[in-house]
Amino acid sequence: MIVVTSKYPLLLSGALLVLLAQPLAAQQPTTVNPEASRVTEQQLLEALRPGSGDTVHGRISIQDARAGNLIQPAGKEFRAMHEELVPRVGAYGILGMLAALVLFYLIRGRVRISAGPSGQTIVRFGAISRFTHWLTATSFVALGLSGLNLVFGKTVLLPVIGAGAFSALTQAGKLVHNYVSFAFALGIGLMFVLWVKDNLPRLMDLRWIVQGGGLVGLGHPPADRFNAGQKLMFWATVLGGGVLAASGYIMMFRPETLMLSGLQVATIVHGLTGLVLVAVIAAHIYIGTVGMEGAFSAMGRGKVDLNWAKEHHSVWVEKIAARRPKDISGGSQTAPAE
Numbered sequence: 001m002i003v004v005t006s007k008y009p010l011l012l013s014g015a016l017l018v019l020l021a022q023p024l025a026a027q028q029p030t031t032v033n034p035e036a037s038r039v040t041e042q043q044l045l046e047a048l049r050p051g052s053g054d055t056v057h058g059r060i061s062i063q064d065a066r067a068g069n070l071i072q073p074a075g076k077e078f079r080a081m082h083e084e085l086v087p088r089v090g091a092y093g094i095l096g097m098l099a100a101l102v103l104f105y106l107i108r109g110r111v112r113i114s115a116g117p118s119g120q121t122i123v124r125f126g127a128i129s130r131f132t133h134w135l136t137a138t139s140f141v142a143l144g145l146s147g148l149n150l151v152f153g154k155t156v157l158l159p160v161i162g163a164g165a166f167s168a169l170t171q172a173g174k175l176v177h178n179y180v181s182f183a184f185a186l187g188i189g190l191m192f193v194l195w196v197k198d199n200l201p202r203l204m205d206l207r208w209i210v211q212g213g214g215l216v217g218l219g220h221p222p223a224d225r226f227n228a229g230q231k232l233m234f235w236a237t238v239l240g241g242g243v244l245a246a247s248g249y250i251m252m253f254r255p256e257t258l259m260l261s262g263l264q265v266a267t268i269v270h271g272l273t274g275l276v277l278v279a280v281i282a283a284h285i286y287i288g289t290v291g292m293e294g295a296f297s298a299m300g301r302g303k304v305d306l307n308w309a310k311e312h313h314s315v316w317v318e319k320i321a322a323r324r325p326k327d328i329s330g331g332s333q334t335a336p337a338e
Contacts, residue, residue: 086275087151110290123303123320125298135187136241139184204223220314223316224313244274251270
């Protein structure tokens with residue numbers, strides 16, 4: 001081994017380091033281009049081109065890979081549907097239904113009991129059925145109002161009440177919408193269990209539809225416990241409510257189970273279904289209150305006038321008269337089994 005001695009050890013060490021660094025320096029680029037891997041403007045424009053399925057991604061350090069999406073072309077279509085199509089369909093549907101109901105009332109007037117009140121009553125719904133109805137009805141009203149605010153609030157309320165009040169109202173409405181949804185879902189489930197057997201379609205329903213249910217023309221077609229119109233309302237509420245609950249709870253609890261496009265579809269379906277159901281329920285409220293004499297007492301007191309029942313549910317009255325004659329009386333009644 002050769003040992004080199006010198007009076008200048010620091011000078012020799014520096015020279016040795018310079019010699020050893022020369023190969024390493026040869027491997028490094030002389031210049032650095034910070035824009036070498038950047039997304040060009042042309043790439044962004046191509047991604048935004050109609051029909052393009054490309055998504056511009058960024059680099060992230062969190063687990064949710066969707067958060068790295070910088071641009072999603074389908075988002076433009078979703079935004080157009082969510083902010084333009086859904087409100088337009090909702091406005092046309094709800095205002096159209098209200099206009100039709102007003103026109104119907106002006107032409108047909110209130111549907112009266114043809115033979116007049118009899119003074120006798122028949123038990124129509126028991127306590128459990130009435131509880132189920134009002135649980136579903138009140139929760140739907142709360143959900144409907146808070147949902148309508150999300151769709152139309154920025155256009156209708158914000159200019160009137162101002163940004164601060166609108167923000168507070170919308171935040172409170174969101175909490176109401178989330179928590180009251182559980183009561184609505186429970187009501188839908190109870191409705192299905194209690195009434196599904198009486199809402200299955202039958203041949204007599206065709207006659208009811210042909211005759212307009214006695215609402216148009218003369219005469220009242222025979223009907224059992226629920227007529228064809230009530231059956232349509234039942235299935236619209238149960239199926240529509242089921243779609244609302246399913247889509248809403250996916251967005252609330254399990255958004256990660258769907259791709260971003262799936263969440264967008266769930267949002268549109270939830271909004272459109274809710275708006276259609278608001279229009280349908282408006283017709284139900286009209287018939288059950290000012291539209292038909294004696295109808296509200298069915299869910300209000302649980303019993304209706306006997307002549308009303310004979311006109312609108314003649315088959316059902318015959319069954320009650322044969323099976324539970326005590327339910328027909330001029331005084332107090334015994335509530336039927338649910």
